[in-house]
Amino acid sequence: MSKIGVFDSGIGGLSILNEALHQAPGHHYVYLADSVNTPYGEKSSDWVSSRSLALCSWLIEQGCDAIVIACNTATAQAISQIREAFPKNAIIGVEPGIKPAAQQSSKKIVGVLATQNTLTSDKFKQLLASLLSDCEFIQQAGVGLVPLIEQGQLSGPFIDALLHQYIDPMIEQGADTLVLGCTHYPFLQSQIQSMYGAQLQIIDTSNAVVKQMCRLVSAEETRIGSVNFYSTSDGQSLLQLAKKLLGFQGLLQAQAYSVHL
Secondary structure (H helix, E strand, O other): OOEEEEEEOOOOOHHHHHHHHHHOOOOEEEEEEOHHHOOOOOOOHHHHHHHHHHHHHHHHHOOOOEEEEOOHHHHHHHHHHHHHHOOOOEEEOOOOOHHHHHHHOOOOEEEEEEOHHHHHOHHHHHHHHHOOOOOEEEEEEOOOHHHHHHOOOOOOHHHHHHHHHHHHHHHHOOOOEEEEEOOOHHHHHHHHHHHHHHHOEEEOOHHHHHHHHHHHOOOOOOOOOEEEEEEOOOHHHHHHHHHHHHOOHHHHHOEEEEOOO
16 A cells, blocks of 8 residues: 655645545545645746645655645646655646547637636747647636635536626637546536536546556555545645535545644
């Protein structure tokens, strides 16, 4: 059994944790939400890099063998520095699924909904440049979505208004595929599907991220793992949101803590 750290600016990384609990339930997971500083999407690159490195240092101190950076913004801004700082640990990042989107889009027009920091990062620009594809990518920053999701709002007038504001123009420009380029956004997938139906196929990379994690960590010796939740704001609130969003029975025995970092 490995101890695996998963961190995000808030609850978005729970979408990755959810997949990990299904694919590899026998590990011990330490989920760290930097809730006091969420969202990361509009903060400076230097701040995100420094903060992400500090959070990973704390997870390493807790004995984590591997770390999943379950935040697109933190991955884009800091994964190189984190890997350099901890060369003996497996460091797994996330990135918008533009490669599978380009392959699956029949019209070759793809919408990318992500944070502003992700879209303007060198890592994302390099990812776009690496594609040998004639696909058009319509990039849109999902400003305002993360704070609502952090409050547990996955539907309703405010969420719907923002989704229409961001996605309707993509549809009008011919997009038939939507990349969810922030780990918070998969929690809106059902709402997006109810609003747009068959007009959009949605790309979420949680499955691929966890498969990569499983390739890099030691094989499970047991199927009885555990989860500890830590929040830089309120651990109990984080746990209650996790139970609401994941509905995973294994969370019934989870422990939650507040930590000041």
